[in-house]
Amino acid sequence: MKKKVRKTLFVLLFLVIGIFVIGLILAFLPSESRTHHVSVTTEEATALREDFKGPHEVFTTTDGEKLFLRRWNPDTLVPAKKDIAVLIFHGITAYSGPYDMAGKPISAGGYTTFGLDYRGHGLSGGNRGDNPGKDRWYADLAESVKYVKSLGFSKVVVLGHSLGVASAICVANAVPNDLAGLILLSGAYEGRKGVGQQQPTFFQKAKIIASSVFRPSYPAVEYYREGMTVTKDPLFNFRYTLRFVSMLNVKELRLPKDLNIPVLVGMGDKDELFTIEKARELYDLLPGNQKEFLVMKNTTHAKIPVESWQQCVEWLDRTFVK
Secondary structure, eight states, rough: OHHHHHHHHHHHHHEEEEEEEEHHHHHHHHHOSSSSSOOHHHHHHHHHHHHHHHHEEEEOOOTSSSEEEEEOOOOOSSSGGTEEEEEEEETTTOOOOGEEEHHHHHOOOHHHEEEOOTTTTTTSSTTOOOOSOOOHHHHHHHHHHHHHHHTTTTTEEEEEEHHHHHHHHHHHOOGGGGGGGGEEEEESSSEEEOSSOOOOOOOHHHHHHHHHHHTTSSEEEEEOOOOOOOOOOOOOOOOOOOOHHHHOOOOGGOTTTTTTEEEEEEEEEOSSSOOOOHHHHHHHHHHHHHHHHHEEEEOSSSSHHHHHEEEEEHHHHHHHHH
């Protein structure tokens, strides 16, 4: 009897050791990139941030990380708009730099505009493509709003694009009383069928899971979908940790039921990832009676023409400038 028990324990121990060794090998086995994109390191991002000469802000989070805010200032600041700021939350893989497309026309409309680089993105600090978890994600977003308010802007309108829509909903739950309004562009709870990030193979999934166990801060998940344009800009990021991509269940995100602030929902008529119908479903679920829906003409998911941004400025004017 004792021999059988010992044999069973030996077999189990052998299996555990075998699984451990296989997992360790998978976790450190190099992966072939489908995007062939090379991002900056954390150290390189820090150096670039310290050398950045354009208008910007840097603030330190409550856990000691430095986050970067790009800034677009109006040429002329009119009294009716001097207390209003627009804060942009960017999409997946991106950072605030490409949102010149928004910052320039919005600031030209008279509104001081900021663009946050999420932790681990762009010129912000932190492990690339990573976040410690959901609570820290919410805190970073909330602290960015509070920092902008500390600069003297009593009204902060958050503009979220793509993933930024989810970010905007998150921050509305974290600090609802600190928001004056929301602009939610190019986002929905459900994408077009057959379009989206390409699913990893079984072997790739095994490597991702192994990496999340043995080195959770390693960005083992590559963002890739057929037909996507891969920029060579090293401040973009196409690799993420499993804990980053799994920390939010986007389909469950909702604005607080008692939140009644102005909200503009916009979707491009040529968006390749989301349909106008799905954007309307998001719109219909928003609380309050101060919401509007905008179909942006000649607009794809990532390329939003100046005319669409000017429509956002017009909405800001009629909503906040009395």
